[in-house]
Amino acid sequence: MVLIEGIVINKIQGFYNIKTEDNKEFLCKLRGLLKRKDKKENCTVGDHVVFDADGFITEVKERKNLLLRPLVANIDHIVIQFAAKDPLIDYERLNILLLNSFYYKIPPIIVVNKIDLLTEDEKEEIIKNLDFLKNIDIPYFMISTETGEGIEEIKNYIKDSITAFSGPSGVGKSSILNLLQSERVLATGETSKRLRAGKHTTRDSNLLPMKAGGYVIDTPGFSSVELPDIKTPAELMGLFPEFDLGIGCKFSNCIHINEPGCVVKEAVENNQISQKRYDFYKRCYDKLKNERWNRI
Ligand SMILES: Nc1nc2c(ncn2[C@@H]2O[C@H](COP(=O)(O)OP(=O)(O)OP(=O)(O)O)[C@@H](O)[C@H]2O)c(=O)[nH]1
Numbered sequence: 001m002v003l004i005e006g007i008v009i010n011k012i013q014g015f016y017n018i019k020t021e022d023n024k025e026f027l028c029k030l031r032g033l034l035k036r037k038d039k040k041e042n043c044t045v046g047d048h049v050v051f052d053a054d055g056f057i058t059e060v061k062e063r064k065n066l067l068l069r070p071l072v073a074n075i076d077h078i079v080i081q082f083a084a085k086d087p088l089i090d091y092e093r094l095n096i097l098l099l100n101s102f103y104y105k106i107p108p109i110i111v112v113n114k115i116d117l118l119t120e121d122e123k124e125e126i127i128k129n130l131d132f133l134k135n136i137d138i139p140y141f142m143i144s145t146e147t148g149e150g151i152e153e154i155k156n157y158i159k160d161s162i163t164a165f166s167g168p169s170g171v172g173k174s175s176i177l178n179l180l181q182s183e184r185v186l187a188t189g190e191t192s193k194r195l196r197a198g199k200h201t202t203r204d205s206n207l208l209p210m211k212a213g214g215y216v217i218d219t220p221g222f223s224s225v226e227l228p229d230i231k232t233p234a235e236l237m238g239l240f241p242e243f244d245l246g247i248g249c250k251f252s253n254c255i256h257i258n259e260p261g262c263v264v265k266e267a268v269e270n271n272q273i274s275q276k277r278y279d280f281y282k283r284c285y286d287k288l289k290n291e292r293w294n295r296i
């Protein structure tokens with residue numbers, strides 16, 4: 001029997017809308033064998049699947065990652081978006097969202113929108129504050145959906161891939177998604193708030209094709225300020241790429257807080273690791289220790 005491959009771009013009442021490489025769409029059902037108990041996660045938006053001529057999905061390929069709210073698989077990048085002003089950048093939240101993206105194994109991209117509202121000095125200050133991103137190889141884009149500045153650069157960066165958009169309310173996510181996608185138009189401002197109140201909004205669960213190729217998806221659930229389910233200090237340290245300096249601390253189980261011979265603390269003193277990132281690490285450590293680890 002002929003088997004075809006494609007990506008699930010949305011789910012409609014038990015049917016999966018699958019787009020093939022030659023841009024055709026097929027509505028398919030999941031073959032009984034693939035249905036397991038944890039129903040919703042059997043097959044979801046973003047999954048690479050194989051289906052037959054009868055319209056049954058026969059295979060769900062292994063995923064490289066899975067975001068839970070909304071359920072989306074195989075995301076190539078997650079945009080963590082802020083506004084330069086209205087509302088101001090919340091750097092603590094930025095760090096928490098970075099931590100979450102490493103936890104879910106989705107490469108992050110930082111976007112600062114509304115730069116049309118800034119003076120040159122204010123812009124410089126933001127660039128200085130984001131300097132630590134270079135250290136951990138995370139790209140950032142300063143953009144304005146109003147003037148179009150920086151939009152082409154983002155388009156080029158994310159074309160042909162699946163990119164999720166997250167960030168606090170009001171930073172211009174709908175505005176940028178409108179610029180990037182080829183079909184549907186999302187509401188901005190007030191209207192989007194009304195939509196959000198509705199139970200199932202299309203923007204929550206569809207891969208939206210981009211003009212340049214690839215997809216974008218709004219993932220409002222990713223904007224939470226909660227720390228992910230980090231179980232041990234070692235797991236937490238693993239979510240700080242800059243701590244991986246290629247040389248070990250004096251103690252192999254060093255948690256980089258009070259130990260002598262700690263190469264991470266040394267790197268902070270030499271400005272090789274950002275003091276603010278290190279302070280953020282310590283806050284995470286204390287919080288997890290007090291609120292979670294000590295309770296087990
Ligand atoms: N000055 C300026 N305003 C912008 C820009 N982008 C968006 N806005 C405005 O910011 C407000 C929020 O934009 P939205 O696109 O609705 O933001 P959102 O992140 O989708 O907001 P939620 O729907 O609350 O999540 C609107 O009034 C936009 O007109 C920009 O580049 N510059």
Ligand SMILES: [Zn+2]
Pocket residue numbers: 249254255256257259261262263264265
């Ligand atoms: Zn150490």
